[in-house]
Amino acid sequence: MDSVARVVAQRLLLGILTLIVVSVVIFVAVNLLPGDFAQAFLGQGATEGAVNAIRRDLGLDQPLVLRYFHWLGNALTGDLGTSFAQANFSSFTGTAAENLPTVASQIAPRFANTMFLAAVTACIAVPLALTLGILAALYRNSLFDKTVNMVTLSSISSPEFFLAYILILFLAVLNPVLPSISNIYADMGLGQRLERTLLPALTLTLVVTAHMMRMTRAAIINLLASPYIEMARLKGLSPMRVVVRHALPNALAPIINVIALNLAYLITGVVVVEVVFVYPGIGQLFVDAVKNRDIPMVQACCLIFACAYILLNLLADVLSILSNPRLRHPK
Amino acid sequence: MTNISRRGLLRTGAAAGVLAASGLPLRAQDAKRGGRLRMGLNGANTSDSWDSRTHSDIFMTSSAQGAVFDSLTQVSAEGSLVGELATDWEASSDAKTWTFNLRDGVTFHNGKPFNADDVIESLQLHVAEGSKSAAAPIVEGVEMKKTGDLQVQFTLPTGNADFPFLLSDYHLLIYPAGQIEEAIAKGIGTGLYRVQSFDPGVRFVGTRVDSHYKDGEAGWFDEIEIIAINDPSARMNALMTGQVDVINDIDFKTEPLMRQNPMIEVFEVTGNHQYTMPMLTDTAPFDDVNVRRAIKYGINREEMVQKILQGHGMVGNDHPIGPANQYYAEDLEQLAFDPDQAKYHLKQAGLDSINVELSAASTAFNGAIDAAQLAQASLGVAGINVSVIQEPADGYWSNVWLKKPWCLSYWSGRATEDWMFSSALEAGAPWNDTHWDNEQFQKWLIEARGELDSEKRAEIYRDMQKMLSEDGGYIVPMYANLTGAASTRLGHGEAIGNLFKADNNRLAERWWFTG
Structure with a gap:
């Protein structure tokens, strides 16, 4: 078990290193976006003086490197900053900038919603994909196998918004069983929340199932050619038990x-689905922030997405080590 | 229309109490209490708050001025000015001193009685140190004096006949004095609906207060829910599937589908929202009035309304005063596409043909590039060769608008003529996007500002519109309609406000369920 702990620690360190590299990439990329917050915010009123005043207020006139280390230092202590839109509004009203909602406090409820959607989707998609994958491996090259492959492949090949509208058409317009918009709130009961979340969750299920199902099928079929499987068959075990x-x-x-990988996608790739279903998750927040060039918000969202990817991959590594005796007990 | 009452109201609003009945929906007799209204609106943001100084879009203006808070005056759906927290008002003969009598027996949602202190303290918010409120120019330099528990006297630095009208601005909400910070945090006003829950950028739920001074005139729903739906297709879906009862800003491409649904009513009004093509009147060749006239006749406005707005609009007449303004001169001769006239004016300028550049980017308005190409095609017929320059959308407002000799732009319009003219056409104003500097125009502007006789004002403003229409560089090919769609279960007055979206922000207050 000791070696497992060492491997996990190793991976964790590597993850942190990756995160730092990613933070540089995020920072540079976001700051290279054409246009800036002051111009996006002021719109038609973007006179030179007004733009400069806002840039000065927000520290945008500082050199890039200085701003990066300032941001990184704060982010490491959990302070993701104050969103530009908030800071700018406070200057509108002349109030002090201290009691403003921070980026973290604005993201937290939205992130919780996104996690809820991801969890509901995972609860549907993972068992479904595994079952379909196993059955497809079991009855490979049968009509069932071909149908499942075709359906899942066509759903993964269609753009998400298209799938979303198809589902809306069938489940909300023609047969109004589910609501077409998924506006959920903090004080909503679990039952109602699930009902509202079901349609986006089904859309995402269609998107992620194919990948997982086909990997399950391929991995199992690959093994079915091994000698030990042949042995099991020769013993007279049922095909189901063999698989x-x-x-x-x-x-x-x-x-x-x-x-x-697909769970990470459920967190980071939900932007389009959230917009179509008006689901108040982090994806919508992200879209608004990009539109407004709200740099602290965009950076924080990117950082969270990167963390989700890195952590889930780390978890996958650890789990696959634990599931493999050869890796669990290296010589 | 209520032209007479509007104008009569200028000097004194003493008749406002009587007029209140006619200022309200004409069919309000059929209105009845009950039900829960669900509105799907765009323009929501996570940084929204109950601080009216930050309000700029329909979600917050509908929630704040349209439900939770009140102002001193309000513009009725028909366009006349009626009292809200003020019952009546009177001006001195130079339009400098205004005395407002306030409504008796009004309480805030937390039980505090409303009085003159609330008015003064709330209006002072906008001129507080460091505040950048858009309404600051209205109250800047205004001396406010409490002349009674329910009476306030305002002394303006210069006479302004529009002052009561300006007080209906959606930024100028009345908060409880001494508790303003708390009122902004929780949303405590004198409006018909108290805040039940507010989730910035997501939704607002309000409950009808038990008794209110507007009882029997407005506030028919028991509860209202305003849901943020920024995406146009999602908004339409929500209405079509019955998730909401009313939405704003419909998508013209899917509008025919909506019209086919018998359960949905599409509504639209023409207001002041205008798409413009400003040219710098001090830069060649646009400094020649004959060139400007040639271009005015060479633009096919009707075609633009049909192709850019799919018919949801009205042709413009090259001045910024729209149908939602009091002194809109609708009897002026309408500019129309006439290549012969255009050629004639070009000849007057001593030219047979001319090459000009028109800068455009999609950020100017929806379909701006297409509009520029339509202008290019129709002007070409008259010998005016336009090359359309596609500018980058980023930085358009700082690098192109106000800088390039001819470009595309938009104005959302202003509630009063004086406000509009002094924003967009007064000499020296920072947003004077045509560099318009005409001595006579300036003189008229100042004269009308202090003029209390509404007949005279109407005449001056008509002359100003006429001058711009004939000589100006402020090209207005079209006004874009304010649109929305609602379930047929909803009832509303015969007129729908055309100053702002969603019945002048007050849909939740004015509409009702018929079923």
């Missing part, structure tokens, strides 16, 4: 990796 009991445990590592 679930003998093949699946050895196929877990690649499957876990793909699941982790």
